[in-house]
Amino acid sequence: MAPPRYRGAFNNGFQFSIGIGYLSASLINYGTEKIKAGWGWRISLVMAAIPASVLTLGALFLPETPNSIIQRSENPQTAKLMLQRVRGTDDVESEFDDILKASIVAKTIERPFKNIVRRKYRPQLVMSIALPFFQQVTGINVIAFYAPILFRTMGLGEEASLLSAVMTGAVGTVSTFISMLIVDKFGRRALFMAGGIQMFVSQIMVGGIMAAELGDHGGMTKGYAFLVLVLIGVYVAGFGWSWGPLGWLVPSEIFPLEIRSAGQSITVVVNFVFTFVVAQTFLAILCRFKSGIFFFFGGWVVVMTGFVYLFLPETKNVPIEKMERVWRNHWFWKRFVGQDVDQILDTKLSENFGQN
Incomplete structure (x- = not known):
């Protein structure tokens, strides 16, 4: 529903909200840790019911999108009225025609999961798997889930470790807000590149410092611990304005209507699966790799940054209904994507909706 020129900012608001949630949870944990009776963790769990309730109640007031209305109704006039409402103008003919064209194609597809594996949708299928996978192997969840453990390993106390987690949450939230302003x-590509370089450099420096100063069983001076904390903040900032929000933004805007439900489902499943895998294997990897874990994730950052540079076209300001054009003009993906079908769609549009 977002206008193409503001789509990145609106969509990055998703990751910004996640950042606010993480920061809020860190602040709550920091506060409840001070409860000496030992039941502070119960407050942490109960507080999670508040945003869940807001989300559930808010869903009752959420309107349907113009695309959804067209897909569910034979009369496109209702969808046009909704589009005029969300755009704040009656001049929506061009965009509405694009939506109608996309709807015509989508209605010919009965099994989106079967069709998404077709050759013509190969770019979208690859991105729906690669981007959420890469987002998780940046190592961000190592910081998000285990920041207090990492900081205690570096010699910080329990209270200081929780406060450090608050700091990283604040940095991530602010950097994601910056991404909303500039994306x-x-x-997308420029932020992916800049964020990838920033994350790689900071991870290599953290790994090097910890290997030299911490060793297998040693401690770390406060000066080096502070430096590592700053570098982790730099890393979190890099993720916050690149792979954090863009890992959700790009998949949300590249799927044509006929496979959008399947593509988005695959993106979410891959993201959650590898979130689980990283969370469950991190401690074992940390015990085996020790400080080398930062080199491990830094290597993945190199791979994913190169992948974006070579295979991801720029999608800013491109209407979703016309997104297939970026694949037809890409040096690699154009061999998979068919020729322009706008003329055929125009003919079908007049046949199916001309009377309306």
Whole structure:
């Protein structure tokens, strides 16, 4: 529903909200840790019911999108009225025609999960798997889930470790907000590149410092611990304005209507599966790799940054209904994507909706 020129900012609001939630949870944990009776963790769990309740109640007031209305109704006039409402203008003919065209194609597809594996949808299928996978192997969940453990390993006390988690949450939230402001100006690829370089450099420096100073069983001076904390903040900031929000933004805007439900489902499943895998294997990897775990995730950052540079086209300001054009003009993906079908769609549009 977001206008193309603001789509990146609106969509990055999703990750920004996650950042606010993580920061709020860290603050609550920091506060409840001070409860000496030992039942503070119960407050932490109960507080999670508040945003869950807001989300559930808010869903009752959520309107249908114009695309959904067209898919569920034979009369496109209702969808046009909704589009005029969300755009704040009656001049929506061009965009509405694009939505109608996409709807015509989508109605010919009965099994989106079967069709998404077709050759013409190969770019979208690869991105729906690769981007959420890469987002998780940046190592961000190592910081998000185990920041207090990492900081205690570096010699910080329990209270200081929780406070450090608050700091990383604040840095991530602020950097994601910055991404909202600039993503539609500089584009997705530029932020992916800049964030990848920033994360790689900070991870290598953290790994090097911890290998030299911490060793297998030693401690770390407060000076080095502070430096590592700053570098982790740099890393979190890099993720916050690149792979954090863009890992959700790009998959949300590349799927044509006929496979959008399947593509989005695959993206979420891959993301959650590898979130689980990283969370469950991190401690074992940490015990085996020790400080080398930062080199491990840094290597993945190199791979994913190279992948984006070679295979991800720029999608800023491109209407979702016309997104297939970026694949037809890409040096690699154009061999998989068919020729322009706009003329055929125009003919079908007049046949199916001309009377309306």
